Amino acid sequence: xxxxxxxxxxxxxxxxxxxxxxxxxxxxxxxxxxxxxxxxxxxxxxxxxxxxxxxxxxxxxxxxxxxxxxxxxxxxxxxxxxxxxxxxxxxxxxxxxxxxxxxxxxxxxxxxxxxxxxxxxxxxxxxxxxxxxxxxxxxxxxxxxxxxxxxxxxxxxxxxxxxxxxx
Amino acid sequence: xxxxxxxxxxxxxxxxxxxxxxxxxxxxxxxxxxxxxxxxxxxxxxxxxxxxxxxxxxxxxxxxxxxxxxxxxxxxxxxxxxxxxxxxxxxxxxxxxxxxxxxxxxxxxxxxxxxxxxxxxxxxxxxxxxxxxxxxxxxxxxxxxxxxxxxxxxxxxxxxxxxxxxxxxxxxxxxxxxxxxxxxxxxxxxxxxxxxxxxxxxxxxxxxxxxxxxxxxxxxxxxxxxxxxxxxxxxxxxxxxxxxxxxxxxxxxxxxxxxxxxxxxxxxxxxxxxxxxxxxxxxxxxxxxxxxxxxxxxxxxxxxxxxxxxxxxxxxxxxxxxxxxxxxxxxxxxxxxxxxxxxxxxxxxxxxxxxxxxxxxxxxxxxxxxxxxxxxxxxxxxxxxxxxxxxxxxxxxxxxxxxxxxxxxxxxxxxxxxxx
Numbered sequence: 001x002x003x004x005x006x007x008x009x010x011x012x013x014x015x016x017x018x019x020x021x022x023x024x025x026x027x028x029x030x031x032x033x034x035x036x037x038x039x040x041x042x043x044x045x046x047x048x049x050x051x052x053x054x055x056x057x058x059x060x061x062x063x064x065x066x067x068x069x070x071x072x073x074x075x076x077x078x079x080x081x082x083x084x085x086x087x088x089x090x091x092x093x094x095x096x097x098x099x100x101x102x103x104x105x106x107x108x109x110x111x112x113x114x115x116x117x118x119x120x121x122x123x124x125x126x127x128x129x130x131x132x133x134x135x136x137x138x139x140x141x142x143x144x145x146x147x148x149x150x151x152x153x154x155x156x157x158x159x160x161x162x163x164x165x166x167x
Numbered sequence: 168x169x170x171x172x173x174x175x176x177x178x179x180x181x182x183x184x185x186x187x188x189x190x191x192x193x194x195x196x197x198x199x200x201x202x203x204x205x206x207x208x209x210x211x212x213x214x215x216x217x218x219x220x221x222x223x224x225x226x227x228x229x230x231x232x233x234x235x236x237x238x239x240x241x242x243x244x245x246x247x248x249x250x251x252x253x254x255x256x257x258x259x260x261x262x263x264x265x266x267x268x269x270x271x272x273x274x275x276x277x278x279x280x281x282x283x284x285x286x287x288x289x290x291x292x293x294x295x296x297x298x299x300x301x302x303x304x305x306x307x308x309x310x311x312x313x314x315x316x317x318x319x320x321x322x323x324x325x326x327x328x329x330x331x332x333x334x335x336x337x338x339x340x341x342x343x344x345x346x347x348x349x350x351x352x353x354x355x356x357x358x359x360x361x362x363x364x365x366x367x368x369x370x371x372x373x374x375x376x377x378x379x380x381x382x383x384x385x386x387x388x389x390x391x392x393x394x395x396x397x398x399x400x401x402x403x404x405x406x407x408x409x410x411x412x413x414x415x416x417x418x419x420x421x422x423x424x425x426x427x428x429x430x431x432x433x434x435x436x437x438x439x440x441x442x443x444x445x446x447x448x449x450x451x452x453x454x455x456x457x458x459x460x461x462x463x464x465x466x467x468x469x470x471x472x473x474x475x476x477x478x479x480x481x482x483x484x485x486x487x488x489x490x491x492x493x494x495x496x497x498x499x500x501x502x503x504x505x506x507x508x509x510x511x512x513x514x515x516x517x518x519x520x521x522x523x524x525x526x527x528x529x530x531x532x533x534x535x536x537x538x539x540x541x542x543x544x545x546x547x548x549x550x551x552x553x554x555x556x557x558x559x560x561x562x563x564x565x566x567x568x569x570x571x572x573x574x575x576x577x578x579x580x581x582x583x584x585x586x587x
Contacts (some may be wrong), residue, residue, distance in 0.1 A: 082291050
């Protein structure tokens with residue numbers, strides 16, 4: 001408890017690579033939830049202790065595949081009702097997780113527990129610069145209230161510059 | 168058939184099965200525009216060194232020509248076609264890949280077929296298909312009976328499978344699934360479990376000794392209206408489908424509607440909320456039917472309910488954060504069950520009372536059961552922990568059902584020992 005400021009949490013985390021179950025990396029984090037404020041996202045400091053796996057090859061290949069599409073990519077219901085994700089849409093699914101992470105961070109309090117339930121809709125938007133842009137509608141499941149609500153979020157991605165949510 | 172668009176002449180199929188590898192063999196579909204092009208293809212056909220295998224031979228311009236081309240001949244053949252302006256498309260990029268996948272699919276399907284009466288327990292099904300399978304199980308086994316304990320809001324029957332090898336009102340175990348309709352792995356697992364019990368009574372020692380002493384009542388789809396709605400309209404629907412007077416919103420959270428701390432913390436009084444407790448306890452006919460059934464039976468010793476997701480094994484209380492009287496026993500039994508679950512695939516379940524394990528939640532079913540004398544009441548939250556959440560891939564249904572079964576068995580054996 002920090003008087004007049006809020007609640008600060010010190011965390012030791014172990015991240016597991018979802019695509020490579022034997023791979024874990026340790027992290028530490030500090031999270032500050034601001035007092036009383038429902039409109040301000042918590043402050044987060046994260047330190048990764050160790051290295052994340054290089055995905056350079058796969059990133060390049062995905063980037064070129066999307067850039068060379070004649071028509072902008074459009075997809076919905078990822079995964080579908082039965083949990084299926086077509087292999088070529090798996091990277092989009094992963095980017096949606098990143099985009100959801102941003103939304104979840106922005107909307108989290110000490111009494112929420114969000115998870116990405118489904119990518120309802122995704123539309124690629126072609127850009128003049130080198131970024132890929134995806135406009136998502138994601139369904140987030142909030143465990144405490146049990147609500148599943150849609151959120152719109154745009155994500156920019158570039159193999160070297162990584163993922164960003166434009167303001 | 169390898170590809171539903173292709174016809175495979177019997178002789179070629181025979182050859183396919185005998186030849187060791189089709190690695191990087193391609194299958195092209197060639198669309199000839201005129202007689203001249205057909206003649207070109209017939210010329211190609213005569214070049215034996217190319218080892219071309221025509222699945223549909225060139226005969227007339229209007230008909231497509233399908234040909235399997237060994238790896239070494241792919242480039243020369245394509246170069247030839249392109250130089251002649253003959254149009255083609257690639258039907259199969261690598262035939263070996265297709266054959267491998269086909270073999271794998273068939274093996275998996277055969278494995279599933281072997282263990283059932285041809286109902287695929289490793290897939291998600293509609294309500295009608297599930298009800299048909301309940302009839303099937305009841306008809307195939309004399310100790311399995313399908314009974315109706317009530318009707319849903321939209322008048323769908325609430326079907327329970329009764330497993331009983333005799334006696335008169337033996338001490339009984341209650342198991343339900345799908346009270347929250349979007350939690351599809353639970354209804355699917357309940358079906359697998361029903362089949363497991365029905366098939367293995369008489370050969371499996373623990374199932375046999377259990378059913379020789381106790382009855383089991385299984386409600387695989389506790390919320391059929393919601394379940395149909397997840398198929399037809401909204402995959403993420405959780406509640407019942409009852410109309411709420413004075414509100415445009417529909418449905419009550421059936422696991423906040425039980426008479427246990429009803430209306431307390433952890434449930435919403437807003438009809439539009441996914442955790443709306445409803446106008447009063449037992450207002451939902453889906454809940455009332457179970458309550459009435461269990462009360463009139465009068466001899467239930469255990470109440471078990473399946474949910475997803477999060478991988479948790481919980482006991483009372485949810486509506487208050489105080490411990491039940493037999494807390495130590497429930498904690499120890501829960502841990503033993505979680506260990507059994509983990510023994511199969513390494514899936515870890517956290518154990519504890521609802522209140523401290525997830526959140527305070529009033530009006531829940533296992534709290535009601537416990538406060539009504541059923542001292543062994545547990546709620547399972549099955550796979551996974553969020554990667555797929557409610558949309559668990561169908562290929563995880565059977566693993567989830569199998570591991571859950573081990574946990575349930577652990578609890579039921581303990582209850583059987585305590586009830587004799």
